[in-house]
Each structure stands twice: as C-alpha cells, then as structure tokens.
Amino acid sequence: MKRPLAGLALGFMLQPLMALASSQPSTHHFTLDNGLKVIVHEDHRAAVVHSQLWYRVGSNYEPSGQSGLSHALEHMVFKGSSKLCPAESDHIFQSLGATDNAATQNDATVFFQTLPPHALAVALEVMADQMSTAHLSAAHWEGEREVIKSERSESIDNDPHQRALELPRRLAFPSSAAGSPVIGWMHDLDRMHIDELKDWYQRWYAPNNATLVIVGDIDAEQVKTLATRYFGPIARRKLPAIKRPIELTAPGERIITQYMAHQIPSLSMAFNVPSLTTQTDPRQAPALELLSELLGGGDSSELKSRLWRGEELLISVGTHYNGISRGDELFSIVATLNLENLKPLDEVQARIWAVIESLKHAPPTRSDLERARTRIIAQQVFTRDDLQSLALYLGELDIAGLSPAQDEERMQILKAITPQDIQHAARTFLTRDRLTISHVLPKETRHE
The missing domain is CATH 3.30.830.10 (Metalloenzyme, LuxS/M16 peptidase-like)
Known part of the structure; x- marks a missing residue:
C-alpha cells in the first residue's frame, strides 16, 4: 500500500506547483525604432529594480585565433566613454546605493545593475553611453590584458577542477566555437590587438543586437520613456550574418x-x-x-x-x-x-x-x-x-x-x-x- 500513497502525495504536490508554473508573469515587450528590444516585468513587492542589457555576442561567435574577444571587450567597455572616465560608473552606482557588474557567456554579454527605482535613469544613460561611445584606447588595453590574463590564471589555470573541464569541452565541440573558453586561450590573449576589439565593438554593440530587461518596482511606460530617451538616438547598424552553433x-x-x-x-x-x-x-x-x-x-x-x-x-x-x-x-x-x-x-x-x-x-x-x-x-x-x-x-x-x-x-x-x-x-x-x-x-x- 505504500507505493500508491506516495504517488497520491506526489499528485497533490504537483497540482499547486503546476498551476503556479503555468501562470505567466505580467511581462511587457516592446521594440524601439532602432531595433532595441525591451522586456519589462513589474513587481512592486520591494523598492528595487534589476536592470540588464544583453548583447547577442559571446565566445560562440569568435573565430579561431580570436578566443576571448567578447570577454575582453566587456572589460574594456568600463574603461571610459564620452560621458565616463575609466571605472567612473562603479563610483556612480555606489553613490546611489546600487551595484553594477557584467558577465560574458557562450552566446551573450550582459551588463547588469541592482538599484533603487529612482536610479534607473542613471543606469540606462550609462549603458547607452557605453554602447555607443566606448573609447577602447590602446593604452588601457595593455594594462587590462594583464588583468584578464591574471583572471584566467586564477580561475582556470590554477584551479584543477576548472582546468580539468576545459580541454574535454574543446573535444566535445569539434565543429564549432562552442568548445573555446569564454575567457579565451592564453596564447590568443597574448596576441590580441586593440584594433580587433574595436572591430568587435563596431560589429556587435548595436541597439538592434541588444535586449534591455528591467524587472522590479517600476512602471512599463516609464521604462519605455527612459529607454527611448537614452537609447533611441543610437542608430541601428547592419549586423554580420550569424548561424546557430x-x-x-x-x-x-x-x-x-x-x-x-x-x-x-x-x-x-x-x-x-x-x-x-x-x-x-x-x-x-x-x-x-x-x-x-x-x-x-x-x-x-x-x-x-x-x-x-x-x-x-x-x-x-x-x-x-x-x-x-x-x-x-x-x-x-x-x-x-x-x-x-x-x-x-x-x-x-x-x-x-x-x-x-x-x-x-x-x-x-x-x-x-x-x-x-x-x-x-x-x-x-x-x-x-x-x-x-x-x-x-x-x-x-x-x-x-x-x-x-x-x-x-x-x-x-x-x-x-x-x-x-x-x-x-x-x-x-x-x-x-x-x-x-x-x-x-x-x-x-x-x-x-
């Protein structure tokens, strides 16, 4: 008799879970004239907003010999733009009681902040400026290259668990870039040139290659107004043809x-x-x-x-x-x-x-x-x-x-x-x- 009772109990557990899982969040979608996609989910339970800007570019996009380009560019975007000095965005967000960071994945690069609702306009202005006017200077790249190489040494080369997974992944994806490490191979970092980063930026950092996700204590119409103000003037660009890996x-x-x-x-x-x-x-x-x-x-x-x-x-x-x-x-x-x-x-x-x-x-x-x-x-x-x-x-x-x-x-x-x-x-x-x-x-x- 124990097995039927267990099955009955599981049935009762699944019903509320399935009902909750099937209820779609009240999420708003719209696209600016320049192609920037915007997703807004309103949740007013707490006075906090999570903002994320996703670019459709990551290590899976990188050609042989240029592994690590997307991650290196993520670092360099913080090294100054028309409105920002190097690392200034960190100080701005800290003064507002907010946090900011970025991450590179196989298929995406994402910049994100957690902040009080009144600071959302600042976050959008910062990310729009980084999208359109990043300086990408050779002088900053030489120093940042060493930071990235040190990051690779600490997170992979000196970590037996991570190092053990790196080469098998390369073997597991013999016909695509999906096997390359997101941070790049050390020899590719050594020979990476600032002009390659500038070219990568011009190819992929465009509004029609990005999605803005805003979740939290904010009104969708307010987000639309702010996104239009800060991202709307940035022109769309022709994107390279892309294929699934x-x-x-x-x-x-x-x-x-x-x-x-x-x-x-x-x-x-x-x-x-x-x-x-x-x-x-x-x-x-x-x-x-x-x-x-x-x-x-x-x-x-x-x-x-x-x-x-x-x-x-x-x-x-x-x-x-x-x-x-x-x-x-x-x-x-x-x-x-x-x-x-x-x-x-x-x-x-x-x-x-x-x-x-x-x-x-x-x-x-x-x-x-x-x-x-x-x-x-x-x-x-x-x-x-x-x-x-x-x-x-x-x-x-x-x-x-x-x-x-x-x-x-x-x-x-x-x-x-x-x-x-x-x-x-x-x-x-x-x-x-x-x-x-x-x-x-x-x-x-x-x-x-």
Missing part, C-alpha cells in the same frame, strides 16, 4: 587523460545532444531535462543512490543539461572518486555505464519520474519568484531565440513526458558515438 550528430567516442598535481581522481562523460532550439522533436529536450534529473539530480537519483550512498565509489556525482540555448548542447556527468574505496577510473566508468544501460533496458518507475518532475517544476517556480533570477531567465530565453510562451510549451510537454520517453532519450542520445570522456588523475601517478 550546430555540432556533428555523432562525432565518435573521444577520450582524454589529464594529470594534475594533488588532484583527487575524477571523470566526466559529456554527450552531444540537441537543445530546445535544435531538437527535431518537441519531446527531446524536455525528456533530456528529466533524464538528467533522474540520473544525477536529487539525492534519490540513480547515480547518487547507487554509486555514492550505495557502493560508496564516489564522494560526489552530478549531471547537467540546459536546454535553453541558441545551439546544440552537452549532457554531462561529473564524478569524483572516493579515496577510501578507491577503484580504477575504468571500473567506475563501467559502473556509471551500467546505470545508464539500466534505463535503456527498463524505463524509470512512474514514482521516480514524478519526483524528478516535481523537483524541476519547483525549481522553475522558485526561479520566477526571485526578481534577479527572473531577469536572467527572461534574458537567457531571448538570447536563445525563445519566448516565455515557448518555454511554457516546454513545461507543458515536460509534464506529459512518460517513462518510455525517458527510455527513448537514453537510447538515442547517451551513446558512445556522442561521448567525450575525461579522466583526471594525480600528477604523481603519471609514468613518463
């Missing part, structure tokens, strides 16, 4: 072994898979999302219950898949071995394969699937309730070429995914000809 469907199994000092043995397995924008069947990405949660999401997931708590082969294991992407994606499994029950990496990898194969031969139980579905829907609800997370969500959707309505369709499909859909996704996508394997071992175990 599409990967080889089945590049063949690839494997790399890396040796790193004082590193606990670990392994990763990354499969080339489609995203919401590249799937050929609308059930593929939602099924992969649920498959990721079933395999390595919560503590009751297959890999964690069997290999972490059960056999105690691992001290950590997790999966990752994000279907909200402009191009093809990776379905990743990352595991760190337990030194107190140390087994060869090949043996642990075989055990992970056994768990995957079990889902191919027998679909998950409905109760396991419902638990995974509940966790995903709950996370969606929490994301949309936090204003900053909601702003990021709206921006990421737009960058991927998706709308909230399309994402709601994804959620409706996710609710209808069956155990057989999960089994089909595992059989179709978790295959050796889509796989990149990385083994990481302590440097002292290497035999020259």
